[in-house]
Amino acid sequence: MEQLAIFGGSPVREEPISYGRQYIDDDDIAAVAKVLKSDALTCGPEIGALERKLCQVTGAKYAVAVSNGTGALHLAAITAGFQEGDEVIVSSITFAASANCILYCGAKPVFADIDPDTYNIDPQALEKLITPRTKGVVAVDFTGQSIEQDAVREICRRYGLTLIEDAAHAIGTRYRGQSVGSMADMTCFSFHPVKTVTAGEGGAVTTNDEAKYRRLLRLRAHGITRIQEEMIHPSDARWYNEQVELGYNYRMTDMQAALLCSQLEKLPAFARRRKEIAARYDRAFSEMPQLKVQKEIPESDTVRHLYILRLNPELLNCDRRAFFDALWAENICSQVHYLPVYRHSCYEKLGYEKGLCPNAEAYYETSMSLPLYYGFTDEDVDSVIYAVKKIIAYYGK
Numbered sequence: 104m105e106q107l108a109i110f111g112g113s114p115v116r117e118e119p120i121s122y123g124r125q126y127i128d129d130d131d132i133a134a135v136a137k138v139l140k141s142d143a144l145t146c147g148p149e150i151g152a153l154e155r156k157l158c159q160v161t162g163a164k165y166a167v168a169v170s171n172g173t174g175a176l177h178l179a180a181i182t183a184g185f186q187e188g189d190e191v192i193v194s195s196i197t198f199a200a201s202a203n204c205i206l207y208c209g210a211k212p213v214f215a216d217i218d219p220d221t222y223n224i225d226p227q228a229l230e231k232l233i234t235p236r237t238k239g240v241v242a243v244d245f246t247g248q249s250i251e252q253d254a255v256r257e258i259c260r261r262y263g264l265t266l267i268e269d270a271a272h273a274i275g276t277r278y279r280g281q282s283v284g285s286m287a288d289m290t291c292f293s294f295h296p297v298k299t300v301t302a303g304e305g306g307a308v309t310t311n312d313e314a315k316y317r318r319l320l321r322l323r324a325h326g327i328t329r330i331q332e333e334m335i336h337p338s339d340a341r342w343y344n345e346q347v348e349l350g351y352n353y354r355m356t357d358m359q360a361a362l363l364c365s366q367l368e369k370l371p372a373f374a375r376r377r378k379e380i381a382a383r384y385d386r387a388f389s390e391m392p393q394l395k396v397q398k399e400i401p402e403s404d405t406v407r408h409l410y411i412l413r414l415n416p417e418l419l420n421c422d423r424r425a426f427f428d429a430l431w432a433e434n435i436c437s438q439v440h441y442l443p444v445y446r447h448s449c450y451e452k453l454g455y456e457k458g459l460c461p462n463a464e465a466y467y468e469t470s471m472s473l474p475l476y477y478g479f480t481d482e483d484v485d486s487v488i489y490a491v492k493k494i495i496a497y498y499g500k
């Protein structure tokens with residue numbers, strides 16, 4: 104094995120590669136250009152077309168497209184009725200937005216530990232945190248793998264909690280054959296460019312509940328309604344619309360909607376390729392005792408958004424920092440997903456302390472993400488595996 108690049112050897116990759124990137128083809132470009140030549144850049148026909156497509160893909164009855172995944176979580180949290188004095192249980196290993204949406208409503212995020220093998224919210228840890236103040240749960244399908252739907256939904260049903268699923272990683276994933284997006288009270292998606300399909304910026308909430316759907320639609324546009332039944336002062340005057348509650352402008356543009364519709368046509372191909380790449384990494388790494396492969400629950404047919412390289416510190420003479428820096432020196436630009444949310448200084452200031460979720464903290468100390476995206480070839484995957492082997496040959500016990 105060659106010398107590590109970090110010590111002056113030649114890097115495995117000539118050019119830096121990132122952990123994720125979008126795939127845009129001529130159909131996507133044509134779809135956006137067509138909207139730009141049309142009359143409606145926003146509030147036009149592409150939004151409805153996208154929402155119908157999202158219902159098809161997720162099996163949900165209703166979908167509301169919004170400006171980004173964070174906006175989707177915010178509107179879902181309001182619609183769930185979270186407010187001051189409430190507690191809402193949330194996964195500890197997730198992007199901060201999963202918990203921020205609880206703070207936006209004035210409620211208190213309560214962090215649940217992860218399962219040490221799947222990295223998803225541990226249903227037993229979740230149940231232990233329930234108090235009379237608990238109103239709901241925000242659970243993330245981390246890396247794209249479905250949460251344990253049966254266990255989590257049963258707990259929410261038993262205690263009367265609203266379940267918001269943060270499926271920013273999980274479009275296309277199925278649980279016991281049912282698509283993510285059709286199972287929780289509300290499911291939130293993100294269409295940021297690193298995610299499996301993109302709108303540039305974009306998000307959506309799906310639900311099977313008509314009342315929640317109506318509320319989400321209204322909150323997306325300032326809390327203003329044109330529906331007489333929703334008004335305090337109903338009028339059939341054509342100019343009249345009424346703001347009945349405080350909402351936001353979280354609309355998506357028609358350019359974004361058209362791009363996402365075109366991307367969703369490619370979702371089956373994107374999903375297939377992501378599964379192939381994850382399986383190729385898994386095959387190589389499961390033979391290496393210095394590494395730990397993420398456990399897949401058999402119920403989840405996962406479209407993987409992230410591939411996590413997890414170190415076994417007992418069999419390595421280096422920490423995560425040295426391993427991570429060695430990967431970067433090989434031009435493999437890893438990232439870490441994620442710092443436990445409560446360890447951010449913003450949350451520290453609210454009184455959350457280190458030690459709250461031991462599995463999440465142990466996970467954080469030993470993990471990093473490897474490149475995983477549609478355009479990544481088998482050769483590319485093998486070059487990353489080669490780089491990992493090179494680092495382990497040097498640091499491994």
Ligand SMILES: *Cc1c(COP(=O)(O)O)cnc(C)c1O
Pocket residue numbers: 171172173174197198200201243269271272292293294295304305306
């Ligand atoms: C990306 C992401 C979000 C936020 O989505 P944006 O579209 O960037 O606002 C929320 N939760 C998770 C788990 C994410 O990965």
